[in-house]
Amino acid sequence: MxxxxxxxxxxxxxxxxxxxxxxxxxxxxxxxxxxxxxxxxxxxxxxxxxxxxxxxxxxxxxxxxxxxxxxxxxxxxxxxxxxxxxxxxxxxxxxxxxxxxxxxxxxxxxxxxxxxxxxxxxxxxxxxxxxxxxxxxxxxATGLQLEYGRIEGMEPGLIGQHGIGSIYNGPDAAAATWGLMSQFATQGGRGVFTRPGTEMKCAGAPLKYTFLSEDRATRQGGRSKAEFVYFSNNAALFSVPIVSERRCACYSKSATSKPSTTGC
Ligand SMILES: Cc1cc2nc3c(=O)[nH]c(=O)nc-3n(C[C@H](O)[C@H](O)[C@H](O)COP(=O)(O)OP(=O)(O)OC[C@H]3O[C@@H](n4cnc5c(N)ncnc54)[C@H](O)[C@@H]3O)c2cc1C
CATH class of the missing domain: 3.50.50.60 (FAD/NAD(P)-binding domain)
Structure with missing residues (x-):
């Protein structure tokens, strides 16, 4: 001592x-x-x-x-x-x-x-x-371990192929995801976005990526041919109650289908 x-x-x-x-x-x-x-x-x-x-x-x-x-x-x-x-x-x-x-x-x-x-x-x-x-x-301070194997049929090698993207696995995986998203934003199709029910890095990232993709499709001409489906892990869009309440109130007040991202 x-x-x-x-x-x-x-x-x-x-x-x-x-x-x-x-x-x-x-x-x-x-x-x-x-x-x-x-x-x-x-x-x-x-x-x-x-x-x-x-x-x-x-x-x-x-x-x-x-x-x-x-x-x-x-x-x-x-x-x-x-x-x-x-x-x-x-x-x-x-x-x-x-x-x-x-x-x-x-x-x-x-x-x-x-x-x-x-x-x-x-x-x-x-x-x-x-x-x-x-x-x-x-x-x-060894961070979080990603466990793609816990999603049935999924493994990191699939990112960038067969319409499967993921922004979490590193810079290369994110770039490969953009390769797919770029096609989707032009051609349209059905985009399924998910947020896992586990602890995760940045719970806002899946929603952020959904909004960014929607914006991309709008800019690249594929929006009218694209369907966006967002699967949350629970009924709330955000896990922190006070944030969730504010955002949900914001969406329901909004006259358009596009939520505000700047706060109410
Ligand atoms: C897509 C995405 C978006 C995000 N957005 C935000 C945001 O907007 N705001 C925000 O605050 N955060 C955000 N985050 C979260 C933020 O990046 C992480 O919380 C942060 O990087 C975690 O830091 P960390 O040091 O705990 O882990 P990491 O940065 O993952 O570092 C862990 C380190 O431990 C090392 N390591 C692992 N095992 C061992 C071992 N056995 N021996 C020695 N070293 C080891 C690894 O090599 C690594 O260098 C985001 C994360 C992602 C993936």
Missing amino acids: DRINNFNRRDWLKLLTAGAAAACATHSAQAQAAQPVKTAARIVIAGAGAAGLAAASRLAQQLSGAQITLVDARKEHYYQPGFTLVGAGIKPADYVVSQTGSYVPSGVQWVQERVTEIDPEGNKVVTQSGQVLPYDFLIV
Whole structure:
């Protein structure tokens, strides 16, 4: 405990959340002026996606003397909200790809391997090559695992073929989806859009993609030949009740069939 200077888990969590609060505060300069906390804590972050990199940046900024290690084999960083734009032909696939290395803060070590084992009792993680990384604090930020196989008949290799698209599987899948959507937007047909009933990344993305596709079909001349069917996972369009109530009221007030996207 000496080594980490009585810097306990509670203090550490406070640092991460204080950073988020400071970002929202009007007087953020005050937060920025705060002195870094001195500690020799060893912090391992498994996963260098948006969450892992954000945590590493925050901790590197607010701690002095800590040994911070990011562990992730993937060298490309994906800007995932942009997948919807790639799938709608608004941006090319490379728009959403950048290099993880360019976001790793100075002083933070990046081990370019997968974590294969976490040993919470021994306070260590093991990487695919067998490298052992001891820690005082561990952040697990390995993201969500996509399970296409749980949809009967579906597998990622089908994306871009047989009229099947998906914007979730990465930049290439989103680009392949645009290949199909582009034809649909011109030729028309029956477009079935779905939102799964599971936890997922960005619950708004399926609806957003439906609206973007409708807009594309309108612009490319296929709208009158196209039918749009949206399958939600429940009766509400949005899962947050207050948002759902506002949006539904908005739709029912609308004189046209096209809902407003700018708020009531
Ligand atoms: C289509 C789409 C639209 C979205 N739109 C929005 C939006 O509008 N607004 C919004 O806020 N969010 C949006 N999101 C969600 C947002 O992109 C994610 O919430 C965010 O990227 C999650 O970050 P993460 O770091 O938790 O996971 P990820 O960014 O997925 O990163 C996880 C990292 O962990 C690594 N990893 C996995 N397993 C291991 C292991 N065993 N060892 C080491 N590393 C490992 C992976 O290689 C990866 O680099 C959207 C997502 C998608 C797909």
